[in-house]
Amino acid sequence: MSKTIPPPCPEPETGPKYWRSLDHLADTPEFRQWVEREFPSGAGELTDPVTRRHFVKIMSASFLLAGFGLSGCRRPEEKILPFGKAPENYIHGAPQFFATAMPTRGSAIPLVVKSSDGRPTKVEGNALHPDSNGATDHYAQASILDVYDPDRAMRFVKNDNIVKREAAMDFLGELSSKAQADGGQGLCFLMKRSSSPSRARLQKLVSDKFPKARWFIHEPVDFDVHRQAASIAFGKPVRPYYKLDEAKAIVSLDCDFIGGEEDAYINIRRFVKGRKIEKPTDTMNRLYAVEALFTLTGANADHRLRVASGAVQSVAARLALEILKQKTGPGELTGPLQALAVGTQADEKWIVECARDLLANVGNSLVLAGHRQPLPVHLIANTLNSALGNVGKTVVFLDAPEAKEGTIGDLAQALYSGQIETLVILGGNPVYDAPTDLDWAQTQRKAKTVVRLGYNEDETAETCDWHLPLAHYLESWGDARAADGTLVSIQPLIEPLFGGLSELEVLARIGGLDRIKPHDIVRETYRGIAGDGEDNWKRFLHDGYLPDSGFKPADVQFDSDAAAKAINAAKPFAAPTPDALEVVFHRDSKLDDGRYNNNGWLQELPDPVTKMVWENAILLSPKTAKDLGLEIRNNENNRLFVPLVKIQLDGREIVGPVWKQPGMADNVLGLALGYGRAKAGIVCARRNRCISRVARN
Amino acid sequence: MSDIFPKWTNRLPLQIAVGVVVAGTAVTAGVWYYFTPKYTRVGYQPIQPVAFSHAIHADQLGLDCRYCHSAVEKSWYSNVPSASTCMNCHSQVLKDSPKLELVRESAATDKPIPWVQVHKMPDYVYFNHSVHVNRGISCVECHGQINKMDEVYHAKPFSMTFCLDCHRNPAARVRPPDRITDLNWKWNDDPKKAAELQKQNGDKFVHDWKVQSLQSCSACHR
Numbered sequence: 001m002s003k004t005i006p007p008p009c010p011e012p013e014t015g016p017k018y019w020r021s022l023d024h025l026a027d028t029p030e031f032r033q034w035v036e037r038e039f040p041s042g043a044g045e046l047t048d049p050v051t052r053r054h055f056v057k058i059m060s061a062s063f064l065l066a067g068f069g070l071s072g073c074r075r076p077e078e079k080i081l082p083f084g085k086a087p088e089n090y091i092h093g094a095p096q097f098f099a100t101a102m103p104t105r106g107s108a109i110p111l112v113v114k115s116s117d118g119r120p121t122k123v124e125g126n127a128l129h130p131d132s133n134g135a136t137d138h139y140a141q142a143s144i145l146d147v148y149d150p151d152r153a154m155r156f157v158k159n160d161n162i163v164k165r166e167a168a169m170d171f172l173g174e175l176s177s178k179a180q181a182d183g184g185q186g187l188c189f190l191m192k193r194s195s196s197p198s199r200a201r202l203q204k205l206v207s208d209k210f211p212k213a214r215w216f217i218h219e220p221v222d223f224d225v226h227r228q229a230a231s232i233a234f235g236k237p238v239r240p241y242y243k244l245d246e247a248k249a250i251v252s253l254d255c256d257f258i259g260g261e262e263d264a265y266i267n268i269r270r271f272v273k274g275r276k277i278e279k280p281t282d283t284m285n286r287l288y289a290v291e292a293l294f295t296l297t298g299a300n301a302d303h304r305l306r307v308a309s310g311a312v313q314s315v316a317a318r319l320a321l322e323i324l325k326q327k328t329g330p331g332e333l334t335g336p337l338q339a340l341a342v343g344t345q346a347d348e349k350w351i352v353e354c355a356r357d358l359l360a361n362v363g364n365s366l367v368l369a370g371h372r373q374p375l376p377v378h379l380i381a382n383t384l385n386s387a388l389g390n391v392g393k394t395v396v397f398l399d400a401p402e403a404k405e406g407t408i409g410d411l412a413q414a415l416y417s418g419q420i421e422t423l424v425i426l427g428g429n430p431v432y433d434a435p436t437d438l439d440w441a442q443t444q445r446k447a448k449t450v451v452r453l454g455y456n457e458d459e460t461a462e463t464c465d466w467h468l469p470l471a472h473y474l475e476s477w478g479d480a481r482a483a484d485g486t487l488v489s490i491q492p493l494i495e496p497l498f499g500g501l502s503e504l505e506v507l508a509r510i511g512g513l514d515r516i517k518p519h520d521i522v523r524e525t526y527r528g529i530a531g532d533g534e535d536n537w538k539r540f541l542h543d544g545y546l547p548d549s550g551f552k553p554a555d556v557q558f559d560s561d562a563a564a565k566a567i568n569a570a571k572p573f574a575a576p577t578p579d580a581l582e583v584v585f586h587r588d589s590k591l592d593d594g595r596y597n598n599n600g601w602l603q604e605l606p607d608p609v610t611k612m613v614w615e616n617a618i619l620l621s622p623k624t625a626k627d628l629g630l631e632i633r634n635n636e637n638n639r640l641f642v643p644l645v646k647i648q649l650d651g652r653e654i655v656g657p658v659w660k661q662p663g664m665a666d667n668v669l670g671l672a673l674g675y676g677r678a679k680a681g682i683v684c685a686r687r688n689r690c691i692s693r694v695a696r697n
Numbered sequence: 698m699s700d701i702f703p704k705w706t707n708r709l710p711l712q713i714a715v716g717v718v719v720a721g722t723a724v725t726a727g728v729w730y731y732f733t734p735k736y737t738r739v740g741y742q743p744i745q746p747v748a749f750s751h752a753i754h755a756d757q758l759g760l761d762c763r764y765c766h767s768a769v770e771k772s773w774y775s776n777v778p779s780a781s782t783c784m785n786c787h788s789q790v791l792k793d794s795p796k797l798e799l800v801r802e803s804a805a806t807d808k809p810i811p812w813v814q815v816h817k818m819p820d821y822v823y824f825n826h827s828v829h830v831n832r833g834i835s836c837v838e839c840h841g842q843i844n845k846m847d848e849v850y851h852a853k854p855f856s857m858t859f860c861l862d863c864h865r866n867p868a869a870r871v872r873p874p875d876r877i878t879d880l881n882w883k884w885n886d887d888p889k890k891a892a893e894l895q896k897q898n899g900d901k902f903v904h905d906w907k908v909q910s911l912q913s914c915s916a917c918h919r
Contacts (some may be wrong), residue, residue, distance in 0.1 A: 077743065078814040084807035086779035093772035 020611075022622065022660060032591035049123045051086070074212050078236050078307045090115060098545025099126055101480055101488040102140045102473055105193040105223055107263050108480035109140045110488050112545050120144055120474045120493040125265075126544045131484040137265040139592060142601040146472060147497070151598050151681030153457050153469035154498035157182035165499050167471070168468055169509065175422060175451070176512035180365050184210025186421030187510075188447075190411060191503070192428050193219050195481040198504055198525040214420075218408035220433040220593040220673060223262040223371045227400045229378030233386075234556040238397035240382075241484060241553075244285075246271035247366035247394040251288045251319070251355045251384075253377055254289060254312045255370035259296035259608065260493075262371075262586045263483040271300075288354045290315050291370075292584050293619065293670045294609050294663035305350050306665040309584045310573040312373055315351060316380040317341035317567075322355035333560055336568040337447075340376070343575055358388055366394040372584065374569035377562045384660075386558035396553035412438045423447035424510065426503045427470060431459040432677060433593055436652060453506050456598065459679045471500035477518035479525060485551030487529060489541050490596065576667035578627040583647070588616075591674030598681030610659055618645060619660035619670030625660050627667075647671075734854040742850035743813040747799050755844040755880070762836055762843075762878040773825040777812055780804040815849050816840065823919050832908050833871035837880040838863065844880045860917065864910040868899030871908065 013034055023034075089096075096115045101108040102123075110126035123144050128299040129133030133168060146152070156168040179187050187210060194200075227239040242257070244250065244267055257267045274285035289301035292309035300586035307315055324333060344351060358365045365388050369381040385395050406414075408430060414420050423444060434440040441463050444450050452464040461467045473499065478490035508516040515521050523537065530536060530546055540546050576582035589591060589609075590602040597603075606613050625631055646655045647669065654676070664670065730736055748827060754760045765778035780803035781796065787797055803810045816839075818824050830836075841852025853859060863870050876882045883892035902908065 075737075075741070078817065080777045080812040081809035082777040082812070083779035083781070084803040084805075084809060085781045091768040091772045093768070093774035261741050416917050 022662060024596040048367070052332050054412060055262060065600070095121070098491060098493055098677045099128075099489065099542060100256070100474065100491050100493070101126075101482070101544065102143055103196065103478065103480045103490065104139075105219060105221075105262055106195050106227075108488050109136055109194060110482055110486075111140060112544070113144070113474060113493055115493045118494060120147060126264065128543050129482065129486065129488070129545050130433055131482055131486060131550070132266060133269065135265045135269055138590075138602070138605060139596065140265075142596065142599050142605075143472075144474065145476055145599050147494070149456075149598055149681065151457075151683075152455055152472075152498070153461070153467065153500070155469065156499075157457070157461070157467040161342040168466065171466060172506065172509040173512075175424075175510050179210045179213065179510070180512055182212070184213030185426070186419065186448075187212070188214040188216060188411065188414065188420050189424045189426060189507075190216045190218060190408065190428070190430065191263055191405070193217055193224065193427045194503075196479055196504075197481065197529065198479050198522050199507070201525050201528070202504060202507045202513070202521065205513060205651070206507060209511055214414065215405040216408060216411040217403065217405040218411075218428060218430055218434060221371070221587045222600075224403065225371055225375060225378055226369075227289040227368070227403075229375055229382060229566075230397055231400075231402065232375070232566050233379055233382035234397060234554075235559045236554065236556070237400050237402040237561060238554050238556060239400035241398050242267065242270070242366060242368065243394050243396065243397050243665075244366065245273040247274060247285055247361075247364060247390075248283065249286050249361040249365040251289070251354060251358065251365070251367045252290065252301070253316050253367065253369040253381055253462040254291045255311060255368040255372050256291075256297045257368055257370075258300065259589065260371075267394065286357060286540075288357070292582070292665040292668045293586055296608050298663065299609065303350065303354065304663075305347055306663060307347070308573075308576050308582050308665045308668050309372065310582060311343065311575060311665075313377045313380070313570060314341055314344050314573055315347060316369070316377050316384075318344040318348075318351050319355055319358075320380050320384055322352060323358060323384060323387055326355075326359055331560060332564045333567065336570075337380070337562050340567065340570055340572055342572050347405065357435060361388075363393050367392055372586065374570065376567045379566045382558070383563050383567075391556060391558070392553065397556045398551035399443065408434050408438065408440075412440075412443050415443050418446065420447045422449045422451065424506070425450065425452040425454070425460065425464070426506060427453060427455070429454070429456075429458050429460045429594065431463065433673070437650075452684055453501060453503065455595075456681060457679075459677070460498065462679065462694040466536070468506065469496075469498050469500040471496040471502045475500060476502035476504075477522045478502060479522050482545070482550075485549070487526075487540075487549040489544055491541055578667055581624075581667050581669050583649075583671055585671050585673055588674040591672075594674035594677060597674060597677050598683045600628050600683045603683060610661060612659070617657045617670050618647065619659050619661045619664060619669065619672075621664040621666050622660045622662055622670070623666050624664075625658065630658055703740050722788075734856040734859075740850060740852045741815060742848055743815065745813055746795055746811055747847065748848075750847045751843045751849060752845055752847050769826045769830050771827055773823075773827065775826040780810060813850055816855070818855070822917050824917070830877055831874070832867075832906055833865075833874055833877065833902055835870075835877045835880065835882075836864075838870055842880055861912065864912050867908050867910040868903045869895060871899055871902040871906075873898075873902075884901055 002386050011280050023031040028294070043120075096687050097112050098111050098115060099110070101110045110125050110129035110132050112126045113120050114122040114124070121144070123136060123140055125132055125134035125136040125140075155162045156165050157163065158167070158171075175187070179185075184207075202216065204376055205214070212273045212549070227237070230238045230240050244257070250271075255261060256262050256264075258271055261267070271285070271287075276282070277284060286303070287297070289295075289298045289304045290307060290312050291298050291304070292307065292312070294306075298304050298306075305315065315339045318625070321334065321337050321341055324331065324337070358367075367381040367384040367390075369378040411420075411423075415423070425444075431441045441459070444460075445463055448465045451466040451468070452460055453468045453470050454461055455470045455472070457467060471492075473490055474493050475495065476490065476492055480488050480490060482488050502518045504518045505516055508518075508521055513521075515524060526537060526540060526546075529549070530540065574580075589607050591599075603614050609618070610619070620628075620630075630643065630645065643658070644655055645658050646653050654671075661670070708912075755762065765782055766775045767778070767782075769775040772914075780800050781799075783800045784804045787794075787800060791797060799810055802808065829839075839853055839855070843849060843852075872882065884891040884898075903910075
């Protein structure tokens with residue numbers, strides 16, 4: 001038995017030759033042999049005499065014998081059980097479609113979800129929504145599987161004992177009356193980011209009622225730096241909103257805007273729109289990418305510069321100097337930029353050419369900085385955009401409320417100083433994804449009572465007093481703001497399968513508010529935004545969004561003093577060496593920050609760059625692997641392989657396999673977030689090669 | 698030298714041959730007759746929990762099929778009505794009849810009435826009611842004269858050839874769409890004339906309504 005080998009794809013005789021892996025490029029006889037084998041060496045082959053075939057033979061004989069009894073010949077009597085009272089507008093067998101939205105960190109993806117006989121079965125984008133145009137991303141597509149995750153939290157737990165839902169509700173009521181008595185002394189909330197106006201409204205209501213309650217936000221992958229930088233650079237709370245379709249020259253400073261950034265699903269369409277040629281006179285946009293890892297954006301770039309992640313700021317500073325020199329002349333920014341622009345001599349030509357292209361496209365260019373880059377790089381991007389006259393054209397700034405919540409670091413301090421009695425964790429999995437130096441499992445125990453609303457009984461659940469099941473977004477009422485600020489509705493397609501609660505309901509219960517039903521809360525918020533009226537509300541739910549509710553671009557003025565101050569705070573960067581490697585932690589293209597760890601569809605999805613499935617590896621460039629002596633030849637088949645390696649940092653270590661990724665910057669290690677779970681569901685648990693979690697500061 | 702075998706053994710081969718032929722014919726005929734849906738399905742008439750008579754409702758009272766089987770034009774599945782549909786009339790007609798005890802209970806408590814399924818497609822066959830009904834195939838073609846049945850029974854074999862006969866020549870079965878649920882309807886009382894009209898109109902309907910009577914395997918076994 002051998003597999004049918006598809007005929008080789010004929011390689012063009014002229015033009016560029018493409019290859020899929022380093023082995024393919026080398027094209028050794030060993031590689032050819034490997035391609036033709038059905039199973040790679042080392043894969044489990046059935047060598048047992050009881051093979052699958054043999055098993056089927058025996059089984060068919062048993063079925064034949066069973067048939068002699070004619071046991072299958074009796075007609076099974078089946079019942080048809082119709083409704084007693086038929087629900088309105090329900091037709092068995094005909095699917096229904098509902099507009100809703102998937103909340104993301106600071107945004108949302110408008111969706112239309114198919115419901116087959118009362119169960120959500122397929123997610124598609126909401127084509128009515130003017131900004132998203134019916135696009136979704138792979139996370140949204142796969143998120144539906146999480147509704148049916150057999151490992152999701154299904155019960156209310158108090159100190160490892162299952163309790164009734166009512167008992168948990170009573171407990172939240174007690175919390176509320178206690179907080180009412182002392183103004184919320186010692187009560188604090190740890191939340192995820194959210195764009196929900198209802199949550200913001202509840203948060204305000206609760207903090208008005210309990211002025212001493214404290215609020216914290218933790219996101220292991222945080223896109224808030226875009227807002228922070230824009231707010232500093234323009235002196236008011238705003239966030240950038242990119243119009244990539246209008247840009248002719250785009251520079252990405254480690255910004256994977258079509259992959260790992262928020263709202264990438266919109267950026268993809270916009271970016272491609274600028275690349276489409278329909279008439280001979282049309283021109284294409286040009287993309288310059290500066291990055292350390294090899295990302296989708298880098299793969300699509302016309303000109304790509306691979307530098308260590310920390311060196312991006314040097315390149316950005318050098319680029320800014322080049323442009324400011326020709327646009328505005330020396331100013332207060334020149335000094336701080338010059339201090340940063342070190343070690344870029346090798347890439348001088350690239351930077352100068354890039355600057356020339358940007359200057360040729362004044363008002364039509366765009367500079368983006370990625371969420372992994374520190375604040376100064378974002379400020380340089382803002383500086384460049386305003387110097388090039390892009391503000392208001394290719395990038396507009398939308399009002400964004402200032403986040404007043406503390407960080408998880410602040411929370412840890414408060415916990416250690418004994419100020420916190422009750423810690424309420426709404427979503428998230430801090431024991432897994434908080435910075436390791438906080439040792440969160442121990443830290444959260446400094447609170448007397450830890451209440452956690454979570455989707456899985458995971459690492460964080462282990463050290464909680466109360467665990468409440470979180471409802472999936474397809475099971476709960478809510479609202480959110482999409483990328484352009486449009487108000488979108490989140491409506492449930494099914495009752496919470498295990499009586500789960502939404503974040504809104506828990507907040508309202510703890511706050512002791514009048515309205516605790518999430519539907520009523522969302523309705524109330526909507527009333528405040530769009531006014532009363534049943535038709536109005538129904539139209540909102542039907543369309544899934546409120547027309548013209550997007551934010552208008554704010555009138556912004558670049559504040560170069562503030563930018564200079566922030567850029568001045570940055571330290572010049574020392575290039576990494578084989579002895580002092582740089583580590584880049586990146587949002588995984590499948591598991592995000594680990595939230596989709598138990599999602600088989602996403603695990604099965606190949607990584608767009610490495611093509612890896614069900615697996616995770618330490619990424620490094622071929623040269624780095626060579627420098628570190630990691631290239632080892634297997635004596636048996638003469639193929640190259642790389643061993644498991646150990647990475648140590650401050651006494652902590654992780655072990656994992658290495659993957660040589662061409663296109664990465666040298667002396668850089670890429671470590672994906674989201675793997676190495678200590679306690680996760682059955683899908684993840686089957687993968688024993690999850691890289692252990694790493695310190696992240 | 699005496700014979701080893703008695704004389705009658707001379708006739709044995711012939712007897713065996715005849716025996717094999719007879720037994721073979723019997724087995725073939727038996728399988729042919731008893732193992733086909735014509736025998737196994739046609740005539741199946743389970744006792745239903747409620748003595749509902751289609752003959753009274755559809756024929757005598759003239760209720761349209763779609764009053765109860767309301768989804769037949771919209772879904773692959775033709776629904777069995779909810780008890781509340783029955784109660785639309787039976788809250789006034791025969792409202793205390795002991796025969797309707799189960800219906801009243803179901804409508805009041807939402808506990809379903811356990812009707813016994815009569816027509817059942819195997820799981821490996823896809824059948825869509827709405828597609829057929831909306832293209833001029835009457836209920837009667839597959840279900841027989843339900844309007845004459847007091848207790849529903851399986852009238853047609855539902856074998857593969859039963860489906861294919863029609864799929865190969867839909868023009869012989871299609872009828873005006875407003876006559877789909879009129880199970881007594883004929884083109885004409887004179888069978889000869891009726892056949893003529895069917896022939897005249899059938900091809901036209903098939904063309905005008907774009908009837909695609911698919912015959913590929915995956916049309917049904919998908």
